[in-house]
Amino acid sequence: MAAQNAPSREWWKEAVVYQIYPASFLDSNGDGLGDLRGIISKLDYIKSVGADTIWLSPIFKSPQKDMGYDVADYRDIHEPYGTLQDAEALITACHARGLRVLFDLVVNHTSDQHAWFRESRSARTSPKRDWYLWRDPKTGPDGARRPPNNWASIFGGSAWTWDEPTGQYYLSLFLPSQPDLNWACADMRAAAHADMAFWLDRGVDGFRIDSMNLMSKHPDLPDAPVTDPGREFQSGDLYFASGPRMHEYIREMRREVFDKYSSGGRRVMTVGELGFTKDEGSVAEYVGRARGELDMVFTGDVVDMDFGAGHKYERDDFRVAKLRDITARWQAAIPACDGWNAVYMDNHDSGRSLSRYASDDPRYRAAAAKMLATYLGSVSGTLFLLQGQEIGMANVPASWGMEEYVDVEAKNYYDAVRKVRGEGADMGDVLREMRLKARDNGRLPMQWSAEENAGFSRGGRPWMRVNDDFREWNVEKQEVDPDSVLAYWREVLELRKREFDVFTYGRFKMLDVEGTSEDVFAYTMTSPDGRKKALILLNFSDTEQPFSGRGFEGWRRLLGSNVAVEVGKDGVRLGAYEGVIFCNWLLN
């Protein structure tokens, strides 16, 4: 009976995607910045880890005010990264190795340097004026000019930027230099579609779609409800996230672009970044198979587990119960709508999960990184890793001051708080949150070796400081250590591929066993035919934890280094930060 619910096998479901942050991956020409030639030289390494797809954070021409998420020309490459020919060579080199390539599609907004925006801002009568969202100012009670509504920018301040020459504001949900495109304009949509086709014509296998659900705004752009009376501007997500025409735009994109490149054995993969929209029903509208929209989305909650109620950089500590709830929710809700999960814990927009949810204390770091790998490798969905996760890279050290942070989100927040508190005020609490969650953490240069600059750049001064721990934590060292985090990830990914029916396509069931510590996450994964079962035990604490094991006696260890090779009648003892998998199919 269960077999008829088995999901169909697809390459994009079984893919293991390795996210490359181009600036920080490998600098091949000594200018301190990663580049496409550097990436090409490491494709064999990526493949050896067990990944079969790469996702490149943006490589397009850009003034880099937001590290390439501000695109000035979708059909050209940021010069220090290389040329169009290098990008083509990269795609060819991937395909020659059986690797697929996802590009980052940033089309909710462009850079203010994009030709479309330059033209749009040139005059109110410009034919491209309505490719962006221009509005007249309001007048405050004091007669002063005010933005058209009270929305806050995601990076701080008002979401509206004043343009003196034409006397109007434009909407900029991120930086003032990232004007939002007006998707209600059909010509603008057609131009974006043509840029997507440009890359599909060059062999790209799919897209991670940035800020995907922000493209349709409420046509009236109304004031947001005041949820935080202490702030001048309010989150307008009620009116800019998952707006009224959002699904129409995605279906059109599919019809006009992706589906045209999905035939004859080719199938374009899409993963949408879904911010603000959290409920199962709304998520299902994007990924339910019958909807004909996206293959999968990043729901974001697994990277937001320690965000404060009012802001990312307010404090709210991680608890295992949150991970349990989030995992159980999506592992059930997505198959229920015949959709598909994206499984991940790290990306370039936050701190490393190792440092935030487990431990980068040298005593536990390797065990903790392996435990998280056990989690990620065992649940159902398409797995995404961030570069460096495979060697247990960690956040910046606590000793680094704010001057080492380079990302605009962190700096804007820090400066805004300091302004309120006054010069010289204690900022220790903010720095603590930065150390956990700042985007800089996920963007540190890749640690290849114990050489100068961690082997990331020869001769050059890395655009970001290299983590102090690189002599101990690097690829070269782990390559020759059979006990390394890297060796473990290889094992995890190999197992996931081999037992795809249990893990990639399996059904998740939470175990709530009495007497088990709150810090232990225990669940089973079952193959769609119901025959193969795996028991996964994850200890998120620095102390030993018992698990009673009732009902699992005799199950054999499949992965992990637990002292028990099988579940005994007294259960299992888990070491600090230990992750282990037992299974029912090696019973004799």
Ligand code: ISL
């Ligand atoms: O980074 C965030 C929280 O720290 C998010 O709010 C993030 O800005 C949001 O998820 C959108 O992210 C994407 O678009 C941004 C870009 O800065 C991010 O790097 C990108 O992932 C604007 O393009």
